[in-house]
Amino acid sequence: MSEFHDDYPHYETMSNHDEAYGKKARRTLWNVFWIMLIITIFELIIGSMAPGHGWTGALWLKVLFIGLTVVKAAAIVLWFMHLGHETKFFKYIILLPYITFILYAIFIILVEGIYSGAPGNFTRVDKIFIEQQQKLKSGHHGAAGAHEKEGAHSEEHATETHH
Amino acid sequence: MAHTAEFDAKAAWDGGQSPFRVSYGKMMMWFFLVSDALTFGGLLVSYGFIRHKYSDVWPKAENVFTHFPFIEQHLPLAYVGLMTFILIMSSVTMVLAVEAGHRMDRRGVTVWMFWTIVGGALFVGSQAWEWYHFIVGTHEGAVRNVWDMATKTYVQETYHGATMAVNEYGVPQFANYFFFITGFHGFHVFSGVIINLTIFLNVLKGTYEKRGHYEMIEKVGLYWHFVDLVWVFVFTFFYLL
Numbered sequence: 001m002s003e004f005h006d007d008y009p010h011y012e013t014m015s016n017h018d019e020a021y022g023k024k025a026r027r028t029l030w031n032v033f034w035i036m037l038i039i040t041i042f043e044l045i046i047g048s049m050a051p052g053h054g055w056t057g058a059l060w061l062k063v064l065f066i067g068l069t070v071v072k073a074a075a076i077v078l079w080f081m082h083l084g085h086e087t088k089f090f091k092y093i094i095l096l097p098y099i100t101f102i103l104y105a106i107f108i109i110l111v112e113g114i115y116s117g118a119p120g121n122f123t124r125v126d127k128i129f130i131e132q133q134q135k136l137k138s139g140h141h142g143a144a145g146a147h148e149k150e151g152a153h154s155e156e157h158a159t160e161t162h163h
Numbered sequence: 164m165a166h167t168a169e170f171d172a173k174a175a176w177d178g179g180q181s182p183f184r185v186s187y188g189k190m191m192m193w194f195f196l197v198s199d200a201l202t203f204g205g206l207l208v209s210y211g212f213i214r215h216k217y218s219d220v221w222p223k224a225e226n227v228f229t230h231f232p233f234i235e236q237h238l239p240l241a242y243v244g245l246m247t248f249i250l251i252m253s254s255v256t257m258v259l260a261v262e263a264g265h266r267m268d269r270r271g272v273t274v275w276m277f278w279t280i281v282g283g284a285l286f287v288g289s290q291a292w293e294w295y296h297f298i299v300g301t302h303e304g305a306v307r308n309v310w311d312m313a314t315k316t317y318v319q320e321t322y323h324g325a326t327m328a329v330n331e332y333g334v335p336q337f338a339n340y341f342f343f344i345t346g347f348h349g350f351h352v353f354s355g356v357i358i359n360l361t362i363f364l365n366v367l368k369g370t371y372e373k374r375g376h377y378e379m380i381e382k383v384g385l386y387w388h389f390v391d392l393v394w395v396f397v398f399t400f401f402y403l404l
Protein backbone atom coordinates (compact mmCIF):
# COMPACT_ATOMS: atom_id res chain seq x y z
CA MET A 1 0.00 0.00 0.00
CA SER A 2 1.46 3.25 -1.04
CA GLU A 3 -0.48 5.43 1.35
CA PHE A 4 -1.20 5.22 5.03
CA HIS A 5 -4.90 5.82 4.56
CA ASP A 6 -5.65 3.38 1.79
CA ASP A 7 -9.07 3.70 0.30
CA TYR A 8 -11.47 0.89 -0.17
CA PRO A 9 -12.59 0.84 -3.78
CA HIS A 10 -16.06 2.26 -4.08
CA TYR A 11 -16.21 2.75 -0.37
CA GLU A 12 -18.56 5.65 -1.02
CA THR A 13 -21.13 3.56 -2.82
CA MET A 14 -20.86 0.73 -0.31
CA SER A 15 -21.15 2.66 2.89
CA ASN A 16 -22.72 5.96 1.98
CA HIS A 17 -26.21 5.69 3.31
CA ASP A 18 -29.16 7.94 2.75
CA GLU A 19 -31.21 9.48 5.52
CA ALA A 20 -33.85 6.71 5.46
CA TYR A 21 -31.21 4.05 6.05
CA GLY A 22 -29.61 6.19 8.76
CA LYS A 23 -32.88 6.52 10.59
CA LYS A 24 -33.29 2.76 10.70
CA ALA A 25 -29.68 2.23 11.76
CA ARG A 26 -29.99 4.76 14.57
CA ARG A 27 -33.11 3.10 15.92
CA THR A 28 -31.27 -0.24 16.07
CA LEU A 29 -28.29 1.34 17.85
CA TRP A 30 -30.44 3.03 20.46
CA ASN A 31 -32.29 -0.23 21.08
CA VAL A 32 -28.95 -1.96 21.65
CA PHE A 33 -28.01 0.81 24.06
CA TRP A 34 -31.23 0.44 26.10
CA ILE A 35 -30.76 -3.31 26.31
CA MET A 36 -27.20 -2.87 27.56
CA LEU A 37 -28.26 -0.23 30.07
CA ILE A 38 -31.02 -2.43 31.44
CA ILE A 39 -28.64 -5.37 31.76
CA THR A 40 -26.06 -3.21 33.61
CA ILE A 41 -28.63 -1.79 36.03
CA PHE A 42 -29.98 -5.28 36.64
CA GLU A 43 -26.44 -6.53 37.36
CA LEU A 44 -25.78 -3.67 39.78
CA ILE A 45 -29.04 -4.25 41.67
CA ILE A 46 -28.40 -7.99 41.95
CA GLY A 47 -24.75 -7.31 42.88
CA SER A 48 -25.61 -4.94 45.71
CA MET A 49 -28.44 -7.19 46.96
CA ALA A 50 -26.21 -10.28 46.97
CA PRO A 51 -24.52 -9.89 50.41
CA GLY A 52 -27.80 -9.41 52.31
CA HIS A 53 -29.27 -12.56 50.83
CA GLY A 54 -26.13 -14.65 51.19
CA TRP A 55 -25.86 -15.01 47.44
CA THR A 56 -22.29 -13.74 47.28
CA GLY A 57 -20.13 -16.41 45.76
CA ALA A 58 -23.08 -18.58 44.71
CA LEU A 59 -22.31 -20.47 41.52
CA TRP A 60 -25.60 -19.59 39.81
CA LEU A 61 -24.89 -15.91 40.46
CA LYS A 62 -21.44 -16.14 38.86
CA VAL A 63 -22.83 -17.99 35.86
CA LEU A 64 -25.59 -15.36 35.54
CA PHE A 65 -23.12 -12.45 35.66
CA ILE A 66 -20.74 -14.01 33.15
CA GLY A 67 -23.65 -14.93 30.88
CA LEU A 68 -25.01 -11.36 30.93
CA THR A 69 -21.50 -10.03 30.28
CA VAL A 70 -21.13 -12.25 27.23
CA VAL A 71 -24.52 -10.99 25.99
CA LYS A 72 -23.33 -7.39 26.35
CA ALA A 73 -20.02 -8.20 24.66
CA ALA A 74 -21.83 -9.82 21.75
CA ALA A 75 -24.05 -6.75 21.39
CA ILE A 76 -21.00 -4.46 21.26
CA VAL A 77 -19.14 -6.61 18.73
CA LEU A 78 -22.09 -7.33 16.42
CA TRP A 79 -23.83 -3.95 16.34
CA PHE A 80 -21.44 -1.28 17.62
CA MET A 81 -18.38 -2.71 15.88
CA HIS A 82 -20.53 -3.78 12.91
CA LEU A 83 -19.03 -7.25 12.78
CA GLY A 84 -22.52 -8.52 12.03
CA HIS A 85 -22.38 -6.56 8.79
CA GLU A 86 -19.08 -7.99 7.55
CA THR A 87 -18.78 -10.98 5.25
CA LYS A 88 -19.19 -14.42 6.75
CA PHE A 89 -15.57 -15.36 6.20
CA PHE A 90 -14.31 -12.21 7.87
CA LYS A 91 -16.44 -12.95 10.94
CA TYR A 92 -14.78 -16.35 11.26
CA ILE A 93 -11.31 -14.88 10.71
CA ILE A 94 -11.83 -12.61 13.71
CA LEU A 95 -13.87 -14.78 16.04
CA LEU A 96 -12.50 -18.30 15.60
CA PRO A 97 -8.85 -17.65 16.58
CA TYR A 98 -9.94 -15.58 19.56
CA ILE A 99 -12.50 -18.04 20.87
CA THR A 100 -10.12 -20.95 20.34
CA PHE A 101 -7.26 -19.37 22.29
CA ILE A 102 -9.45 -18.06 25.10
CA LEU A 103 -11.14 -21.43 25.58
CA TYR A 104 -7.69 -23.01 25.64
CA ALA A 105 -6.47 -20.48 28.23
CA ILE A 106 -9.50 -21.17 30.43
CA PHE A 107 -9.04 -24.91 30.02
CA ILE A 108 -5.35 -24.79 30.91
CA ILE A 109 -5.92 -22.55 33.94
CA LEU A 110 -8.60 -24.92 35.23
CA VAL A 111 -6.28 -27.91 34.79
CA GLU A 112 -3.32 -26.17 36.42
CA GLY A 113 -5.63 -24.81 39.10
CA ILE A 114 -6.22 -28.36 40.32
CA TYR A 115 -2.50 -28.75 41.08
CA SER A 116 -2.29 -25.46 42.90
CA GLY A 117 -4.74 -26.79 45.48
CA ALA A 118 -8.35 -26.18 46.33
CA PRO A 119 -9.41 -22.77 47.72
CA GLY A 120 -7.99 -22.35 51.19
CA ASN A 121 -5.14 -24.77 50.57
CA PHE A 122 -2.32 -22.27 50.48
CA THR A 123 1.41 -22.45 50.53
CA ARG A 124 3.20 -22.08 53.86
CA VAL A 125 3.92 -18.37 53.46
CA ASP A 126 0.30 -17.68 52.50
CA LYS A 127 -0.97 -19.63 55.51
CA ILE A 128 1.03 -17.56 57.96
CA PHE A 129 -0.12 -14.36 56.33
CA ILE A 130 -3.76 -15.35 56.24
CA GLU A 131 -3.81 -16.64 59.82
CA GLN A 132 -2.26 -13.39 60.95
CA GLN A 133 -4.94 -11.47 59.13
CA GLN A 134 -7.75 -13.56 60.55
CA LYS A 135 -6.32 -13.31 64.05
CA LEU A 136 -6.00 -9.57 63.78
CA LYS A 137 -9.54 -9.30 62.51
CA SER A 138 -11.04 -11.45 65.25
CA GLY A 139 -9.15 -9.43 67.88
CA HIS A 140 -7.10 -12.21 69.54
CA HIS A 141 -4.08 -10.02 69.85
CA GLY A 142 -2.65 -7.23 71.93
CA ALA A 143 -1.25 -9.32 74.80
CA ALA A 144 2.51 -9.45 75.17
CA GLY A 145 2.50 -13.21 74.70
CA ALA A 146 0.80 -12.92 71.35
CA HIS A 147 4.03 -12.34 69.51
CA GLU A 148 5.57 -15.47 71.04
CA LYS A 149 2.58 -17.44 69.89
CA GLU A 150 2.93 -16.00 66.43
CA GLY A 151 6.44 -17.35 66.14
CA ALA A 152 5.36 -20.75 67.44
CA HIS A 153 2.65 -20.87 64.81
CA SER A 154 4.99 -20.28 61.95
CA GLU A 155 7.34 -22.97 63.22
CA GLU A 156 4.44 -25.37 63.45
CA HIS A 157 3.75 -24.82 59.78
CA ALA A 158 7.40 -25.21 58.94
CA THR A 159 7.43 -28.68 60.47
CA GLU A 160 4.10 -29.44 58.86
CA THR A 161 5.48 -28.97 55.38
CA HIS A 162 8.66 -30.90 56.10
CA HIS A 163 7.19 -34.33 56.76
CA MET B 164 -25.87 -3.40 4.01
CA ALA B 165 -25.66 -2.02 0.56
CA HIS B 166 -23.14 -4.41 -0.94
CA THR B 167 -24.40 -3.61 -4.39
CA ALA B 168 -21.40 -1.81 -5.83
CA GLU B 169 -19.51 -3.52 -8.58
CA PHE B 170 -16.17 -4.71 -7.35
CA ASP B 171 -13.25 -2.97 -8.98
CA ALA B 172 -10.48 -5.53 -8.64
CA LYS B 173 -7.79 -3.31 -10.11
CA ALA B 174 -8.26 -0.60 -7.53
CA ALA B 175 -8.30 -2.98 -4.55
CA TRP B 176 -5.31 -4.16 -2.55
CA ASP B 177 -1.94 -4.68 -4.18
CA GLY B 178 -2.74 -8.34 -4.65
CA GLY B 179 -5.59 -7.27 -6.91
CA GLN B 180 -8.51 -7.99 -4.63
CA SER B 181 -9.85 -7.59 -1.14
CA PRO B 182 -10.97 -11.03 -0.06
CA PHE B 183 -13.09 -9.83 2.84
CA ARG B 184 -14.68 -6.75 1.33
CA VAL B 185 -13.01 -4.57 3.94
CA SER B 186 -10.22 -2.08 3.52
CA TYR B 187 -6.70 -3.01 4.50
CA GLY B 188 -6.63 -0.51 7.37
CA LYS B 189 -9.88 -1.70 8.90
CA MET B 190 -8.82 -5.32 8.74
CA MET B 191 -5.50 -4.55 10.40
CA MET B 192 -7.35 -2.68 13.15
CA TRP B 193 -9.42 -5.82 13.72
CA PHE B 194 -6.29 -7.98 13.87
CA PHE B 195 -4.69 -5.61 16.35
CA LEU B 196 -7.83 -5.72 18.47
CA VAL B 197 -7.84 -9.52 18.45
CA SER B 198 -4.26 -9.58 19.75
CA ASP B 199 -5.03 -6.90 22.33
CA ALA B 200 -8.12 -8.79 23.42
CA LEU B 201 -5.97 -11.89 23.91
CA THR B 202 -3.68 -9.87 26.19
CA PHE B 203 -6.63 -8.76 28.28
CA GLY B 204 -8.00 -12.30 28.16
CA GLY B 205 -4.71 -13.60 29.56
CA LEU B 206 -4.75 -11.02 32.35
CA LEU B 207 -8.34 -11.81 33.30
CA VAL B 208 -7.79 -15.57 33.20
CA SER B 209 -4.81 -15.26 35.55
CA TYR B 210 -6.90 -12.96 37.73
CA GLY B 211 -9.57 -15.66 37.86
CA PHE B 212 -6.97 -18.19 38.97
CA ILE B 213 -5.72 -16.05 41.86
CA ARG B 214 -9.26 -14.97 42.73
CA HIS B 215 -10.30 -18.59 43.07
CA LYS B 216 -7.20 -19.62 45.01
CA TYR B 217 -7.67 -16.86 47.57
CA SER B 218 -11.47 -16.88 47.55
CA ASP B 219 -11.51 -17.30 51.37
CA VAL B 220 -9.73 -14.02 51.97
CA TRP B 221 -10.57 -12.08 48.83
CA PRO B 222 -12.08 -8.66 49.61
CA LYS B 223 -15.62 -8.01 48.45
CA ALA B 224 -15.81 -5.16 45.96
CA GLU B 225 -18.97 -3.78 47.58
CA ASN B 226 -16.95 -3.27 50.79
CA VAL B 227 -14.03 -1.63 49.02
CA PHE B 228 -15.57 0.76 46.51
CA THR B 229 -18.18 2.61 48.52
CA HIS B 230 -17.33 6.22 47.80
CA PHE B 231 -19.29 8.66 45.71
CA PRO B 232 -18.25 12.26 45.00
CA PHE B 233 -19.84 14.89 47.29
CA ILE B 234 -21.81 12.25 49.21
CA GLU B 235 -20.69 11.21 52.67
CA GLN B 236 -22.74 8.04 52.83
CA HIS B 237 -21.44 4.66 51.77
CA LEU B 238 -22.87 3.78 48.39
CA PRO B 239 -21.45 0.43 47.31
CA LEU B 240 -20.81 0.11 43.57
CA ALA B 241 -22.73 3.29 42.77
CA TYR B 242 -19.76 5.15 41.36
CA VAL B 243 -18.53 2.27 39.24
CA GLY B 244 -22.09 1.97 37.93
CA LEU B 245 -21.90 5.60 36.87
CA MET B 246 -18.50 5.02 35.25
CA THR B 247 -19.88 2.07 33.31
CA PHE B 248 -22.82 4.18 32.20
CA ILE B 249 -20.47 6.94 31.01
CA LEU B 250 -18.39 4.51 28.97
CA ILE B 251 -21.39 2.76 27.40
CA MET B 252 -22.85 6.17 26.61
CA SER B 253 -19.62 7.30 24.93
CA SER B 254 -19.65 4.06 22.96
CA VAL B 255 -23.12 4.98 21.71
CA THR B 256 -22.04 8.49 20.72
CA MET B 257 -19.08 6.95 18.89
CA VAL B 258 -21.28 4.61 16.87
CA LEU B 259 -23.58 7.54 16.09
CA ALA B 260 -20.54 9.42 14.78
CA VAL B 261 -19.73 6.42 12.57
CA GLU B 262 -23.33 6.37 11.36
CA ALA B 263 -23.22 10.11 10.61
CA GLY B 264 -20.00 9.49 8.69
CA HIS B 265 -21.81 6.95 6.53
CA ARG B 266 -24.20 9.71 5.51
CA MET B 267 -21.34 12.21 4.95
CA ASP B 268 -22.92 14.34 7.66
CA ARG B 269 -19.95 16.40 8.80
CA ARG B 270 -21.86 18.29 11.48
CA GLY B 271 -23.18 15.04 12.95
CA VAL B 272 -19.72 13.52 13.06
CA THR B 273 -18.33 16.62 14.77
CA VAL B 274 -21.03 16.70 17.44
CA TRP B 275 -20.93 12.97 18.26
CA MET B 276 -17.12 12.80 18.23
CA PHE B 277 -17.07 15.71 20.67
CA TRP B 278 -19.37 13.92 23.12
CA THR B 279 -17.33 10.72 22.75
CA ILE B 280 -14.18 12.58 23.78
CA VAL B 281 -15.99 14.19 26.71
CA GLY B 282 -17.23 10.77 27.86
CA GLY B 283 -13.76 9.25 27.55
CA ALA B 284 -12.14 12.06 29.51
CA LEU B 285 -14.81 11.75 32.21
CA PHE B 286 -14.13 8.04 32.46
CA VAL B 287 -10.36 8.48 32.82
CA GLY B 288 -10.97 11.11 35.49
CA SER B 289 -13.35 8.81 37.34
CA GLN B 290 -10.82 6.04 37.26
CA ALA B 291 -8.18 8.35 38.74
CA TRP B 292 -10.65 9.25 41.46
CA GLU B 293 -11.37 5.60 42.16
CA TRP B 294 -7.65 4.82 42.36
CA TYR B 295 -7.10 7.76 44.69
CA HIS B 296 -9.68 6.49 47.16
CA PHE B 297 -8.39 2.95 46.94
CA ILE B 298 -4.81 4.08 47.63
CA VAL B 299 -5.74 6.45 50.47
CA GLY B 300 -8.04 3.88 52.07
CA THR B 301 -10.33 4.16 55.05
CA HIS B 302 -9.83 6.32 58.10
CA GLU B 303 -9.63 3.27 60.39
CA GLY B 304 -7.14 1.39 58.26
CA ALA B 305 -5.98 -2.08 59.16
CA VAL B 306 -3.37 -3.56 61.49
CA ARG B 307 -0.49 -5.79 60.50
CA ASN B 308 2.53 -7.30 62.19
CA VAL B 309 5.88 -5.96 61.12
CA TRP B 310 9.19 -7.49 62.16
CA ASP B 311 11.18 -4.98 64.16
CA MET B 312 14.91 -5.49 63.70
CA ALA B 313 15.88 -3.54 66.85
CA THR B 314 13.78 -5.46 69.36
CA LYS B 315 13.63 -8.71 67.36
CA THR B 316 9.87 -8.90 67.83
CA TYR B 317 6.75 -8.32 65.80
CA VAL B 318 5.25 -4.92 66.33
CA GLN B 319 1.79 -3.92 65.24
CA GLU B 320 1.44 -1.19 62.69
CA THR B 321 -1.68 0.53 61.42
CA TYR B 322 -1.74 1.21 57.71
CA HIS B 323 -4.25 2.70 55.31
CA GLY B 324 -5.27 1.94 51.77
CA ALA B 325 -3.61 -0.27 49.24
CA THR B 326 -0.31 -0.33 47.39
CA MET B 327 1.45 -3.08 45.46
CA ALA B 328 2.74 -4.48 48.77
CA VAL B 329 -0.14 -4.09 51.22
CA ASN B 330 -3.89 -3.90 51.05
CA GLU B 331 -6.01 -2.98 54.02
CA TYR B 332 -9.10 -4.61 52.56
CA GLY B 333 -7.63 -8.08 52.17
CA VAL B 334 -4.89 -9.90 50.30
CA PRO B 335 -2.37 -7.70 48.44
CA GLN B 336 -3.01 -9.71 45.25
CA PHE B 337 -6.36 -7.96 44.94
CA ALA B 338 -4.60 -4.59 44.85
CA ASN B 339 -1.96 -5.88 42.43
CA TYR B 340 -4.51 -7.14 39.94
CA PHE B 341 -6.72 -4.12 40.40
CA PHE B 342 -3.89 -1.70 39.66
CA PHE B 343 -2.54 -3.75 36.79
CA ILE B 344 -5.74 -4.55 34.91
CA THR B 345 -7.67 -1.31 35.48
CA GLY B 346 -4.41 0.56 34.87
CA PHE B 347 -3.86 -1.23 31.58
CA HIS B 348 -7.45 -0.57 30.60
CA GLY B 349 -7.28 3.04 31.77
CA PHE B 350 -4.21 3.59 29.63
CA HIS B 351 -6.13 2.20 26.66
CA VAL B 352 -8.93 4.68 27.36
CA PHE B 353 -6.41 7.49 27.65
CA SER B 354 -4.83 6.53 24.29
CA GLY B 355 -8.32 6.29 22.84
CA VAL B 356 -9.13 9.83 23.94
CA ILE B 357 -5.91 11.10 22.34
CA ILE B 358 -6.63 9.21 19.10
CA ASN B 359 -10.23 10.45 19.07
CA LEU B 360 -9.02 13.99 19.64
CA THR B 361 -6.64 13.74 16.67
CA ILE B 362 -9.39 12.44 14.41
CA PHE B 363 -11.77 15.08 15.76
CA LEU B 364 -9.33 17.81 14.73
CA ASN B 365 -9.10 16.23 11.27
CA VAL B 366 -12.90 16.30 11.04
CA LEU B 367 -12.87 19.98 11.95
CA LYS B 368 -10.22 20.61 9.29
CA GLY B 369 -12.35 18.79 6.72
CA THR B 370 -9.77 16.12 5.88
CA TYR B 371 -12.35 13.36 5.45
CA GLU B 372 -14.76 15.61 3.62
CA LYS B 373 -12.02 16.10 1.02
CA ARG B 374 -11.18 12.41 0.99
CA GLY B 375 -14.78 11.62 0.15
CA HIS B 376 -15.53 9.25 3.03
CA TYR B 377 -15.33 8.96 6.79
CA GLU B 378 -13.81 5.51 7.08
CA MET B 379 -11.24 6.75 9.58
CA ILE B 380 -14.07 7.34 12.03
CA GLU B 381 -14.96 3.66 11.68
CA LYS B 382 -11.39 2.61 12.45
CA VAL B 383 -11.04 4.69 15.60
CA GLY B 384 -14.61 3.67 16.43
CA LEU B 385 -13.52 0.02 16.41
CA TYR B 386 -10.79 0.81 18.92
CA TRP B 387 -13.15 2.81 21.10
CA HIS B 388 -15.76 0.05 21.19
CA PHE B 389 -13.05 -2.41 22.04
CA VAL B 390 -12.16 -0.32 25.10
CA ASP B 391 -15.82 -0.45 26.13
CA LEU B 392 -15.87 -4.19 25.47
CA VAL B 393 -12.92 -4.77 27.80
CA TRP B 394 -14.51 -2.63 30.49
CA VAL B 395 -17.66 -4.77 30.39
CA PHE B 396 -15.51 -7.76 31.39
CA VAL B 397 -13.33 -5.88 33.89
CA PHE B 398 -16.49 -4.55 35.53
CA THR B 399 -17.96 -8.02 35.87
CA PHE B 400 -14.84 -9.74 37.16
CA PHE B 401 -13.68 -7.03 39.57
CA TYR B 402 -16.88 -5.56 40.90
CA LEU B 403 -19.58 -8.20 40.56
CA LEU B 404 -18.00 -11.64 41.01
